[in-house]
Amino acid sequence: MLYHNDRLYVTMVGGLETDNKVIVINTQTNTVVDSILVGDAPNSLQMATDGTIWVACRGKAVYSTYPDIDTAASTYGALAQIDPSTNTRLFQLNLQKGKGATKLVRNAQGTSMYFTYDNKVYQLNPQTKQLNELFAG
Numbered sequence: 853m854l855y856h857n858d859r860l861y862v863t864m865v866g867g868l869e870t871d872n873k874v875i876v877i878n879t880q881t882n883t884v885v886d887s888i889l890v891g892d893a894p895n896s897l898q899m900a901t902d903g904t905i906w907v908a909c910r911g912k913a914v915y916s917t918y919p920d921i922d923t924a925a926s927t928y929g930a931l932a933q934i935d936p937s938t939n940t941r942l943f944q945l946n947l948q949k950g951k952g953a954t955k956l957v958r959n960a961q962g963t964s965m966y967f968t969y970d971n972k973v974y975q976l977n978p979q980t981k982q983l984n985e986l987f988a989g
Contacts, residue, residue: 854899854905855879856936858878858880859878859885860877860879861934862875862877863894863895863907864894865894865895871892871894872890872894872909873888873894874888874894874897874907876888886939888934888939888941889941890930890932890934890944891907891909891946892909892910892911892929893910893912893929894908894910894932895908895909895910895954896908896956896957896967897956898957898958899958899962900963902978902979903937904934904936904942904978905934906931906932906933906934906976907931907933907956908931908953908955908967909931909932909952910929910952910954911926911927911928911947911949911950911951911952912926912927912950913950914950921951922950926949927950928946928947928949928952929948929949929951929969930944930945930947930952930953931945931947931953931956931965931967932944933978945981945983947969947970951969953968953974954968954969955967963977964976964978972985972987972988973985973986974986
């Protein structure tokens with residue numbers, strides 16, 4: 853969840869990770885005021901210095917025979933960028949099908965985002981939308 857200007861942004865992951873929304877709750881009235889479509893299985897949110905919100909989405913993994921992913925039936929993992937002034941998705945960077953971003957965090961200044969993806973740690977520059985692999989484990 854992320855709180856911004858009396859609004860609470862909440863990632864919605866339904867059964868079997870089928871949901872693909874961030875809902876917006878007005879904390880003054882405790883009502884849902886909007887719903888924003890992002891990638892499948894959104895799981896974490898962070899705000900960048902430009903005031904946009906970034907969402908890590910795991911995507912849906914369907915296995916033909918574990919650990920082999922059925923890419924035809926799976927969906928892309930992604931990083932989505934939201935404009936909280938309009939509650940619209942501005943940008944989405946798709947990752948591999950069945951392998952997506954998780955555990956999105958930011959540095960204290962909000963100039964870099966970090967997340968895990970495909971057993972590695974990546975850095976996202978939210979201004980340039982460039983990814984850098986930092987660590988493979």
